[in-house]
Amino acid sequence: GAVVSQHPSRVICKSGTSVKIECRSLDFQATTMFWYRQFPKQSLMLMATSNEGSKATYEQGVEKDKFLINHASLTLSTLTVTSAHPEDSSFYICSAEGQRGQPQHFGDGTRLSIL
Amino acid sequence: GQQLNQSPQSMFIQEGEDVSMNCTSSSIFNTWLWYKQEPGEGPVLLIALYKAGELTSNGRLTAQFGITRKDSFLNISASIPSDVGIYFCAGFAGGTSYGKLTFGQGTILTVHP
Numbered sequence: 001g002a003v004v005s006q007h008p009s010r011v012i013c014k015s016g017t018s019v020k021i022e023c024r025s026l027d028f029q030a031t032t033m034f035w036y037r038q039f040p041k042q043s044l045m046l047m048a049t050s051n052e053g054s055k056a057t058y059e060q061g062v063e064k065d066k067f068l069i070n071h072a073s074l075t076l077s078t079l080t081v082t083s084a085h086p087e088d089s090s091f092y093i094c095s096a097e098g099q100r101g102q103p104q105h106f107g108d109g110t111r112l113s114i115l
Numbered sequence: 116g117q118q119l120n121q122s123p124q125s126m127f128i129q130e131g132e133d134v135s136m137n138c139t140s141s142s143i144f145n146t147w148l149w150y151k152q153e154p155g156e157g158p159v160l161l162i163a164l165y166k167a168g169e170l171t172s173n174g175r176l177t178a179q180f181g182i183t184r185k186d187s188f189l190n191i192s193a194s195i196p197s198d199v200g201i202y203f204c205a206g207f208a209g210g211t212s213y214g215k216l217t218f219g220q221g222t223i224l225t226v227h228p
Contacts, residue, residue, distance in 0.1 A: 006157070032214070043203065043218045044158070093157045097214070103148050103207075104216060106157035 002028050004096050006107025014115055015086060021079045021110045023094030029074035030096035034104065035067070038091045050077045084114045121204050121219025128194055129227050136202060136222040137188040144206035147180050147187040148216070153200045161202075162189070194226050 003026040011019050023033055031052050036044040048058045048069050056069035066088075068080040077096075081088055091111055095104040121138045128134060138147070146165055150158035162173050164180035164187060171178055177190045187206075191198055204219040 004157075034215070041201070041221075041223065043220050046215060049215060095157075103146070103160055103163050105160065106150075108157045109155070111155065 002096070002098050002102070002105040004030075004094065004105045004107040006094055006110055008110060009108060010111045010113075012113045012115065013084065015084065017084055017114075019081045019084055019112060021081075021092055021094070021112075023077045023079070023096065023107050025075045025096040025098065025105075028096075028098040030077075030098055031074060032097040033071060033077040034095045034097070035069060035077075035079050036093045036095070038093060038109075040091075044093060047079075081112065084112070086114045088112065089114045119204055119206055119217050119219040121222055123222060124220065125223040125225070127225045127227065130195060132194050134191040134194055134198070134224060135188060136204075137186060138204035138206070138219045139186040140206060140217075141185070142208065143184040144217075145184070145209050146207040147178070148205040148207070149176075149178050149187070149189045150203045150205060151200045152203065152221075158203060191224075194224075196226050196228050199224055199226050 005024045007022045033050045035047045038044050047062045048056045050056045050069045050071040052071045052074050058064045071077040091109050093109040095106045119138045119140050148163050149161045152158040162178040167184045168182050169180040175192045201221045201223050203221050205216040
């Protein structure tokens with residue numbers, strides 16, 4: 001089945017650090033990838049939609065300069081949290097839309113902890 | 116924006132019991148998806164529903180796409196401890212590709228041995 005790999009699975013870093021999270025579709029090409037943020041015991045909150053070769057579309061209230069998204073190839077999208085602060089600590093999950101007509105498949109998430 | 120109302124928010128059941136959860140919407144969806152998420156992991160697709168009235172099974176799981184296209188339910192029969200997790204419904208409103216999904220709030224399932 002469709003596999004989405006997300007790396008790293010956990011990051012702990014100091015306030016002010018920039019953190020890059022990678023999302024890869026391993027066995028299919030993903031023209032569209034999605035980035036979500038999730039707080040404990042809550043639903044997934046869509047942050048942005050990432051299309052290969054074009055600028056990401058951010059949801060209302062998400063700072064595009066804070067959360068930089070790059071989708072340089074059909075199998076890789078990256079999310080960079082710039083100058084991270086403790087309030088950015090969260091669980092970040094990516095998903096990829098594979099072949100047309102197939103549902104999104106999710107990565108295993110990245111637990112980001114900013115000290 | 117579109118919202119999905121998922122209920123119940125949580126369930127505490129004994130092993131062997133059947134479970135039922137549902138999602139309703141004020142607007143129509145063309146596709147309903149059910150995902151399960153375990154702690155520290157991403158959601159895993161359980162069942163995808165594409166047509167109104169469709170009833171689909173995946174092992175002990177059964178899900179249906181409501182006739183009105185505004186609701187869906189998921190049943191789990193003969194629950195086992197490994198069914199523990201958060202179950203999310205998700206809907207896609209339209210278009211030729213999946214695009215943005217709308218998620219329910221999730222149902223936290225606890226199964227006591």
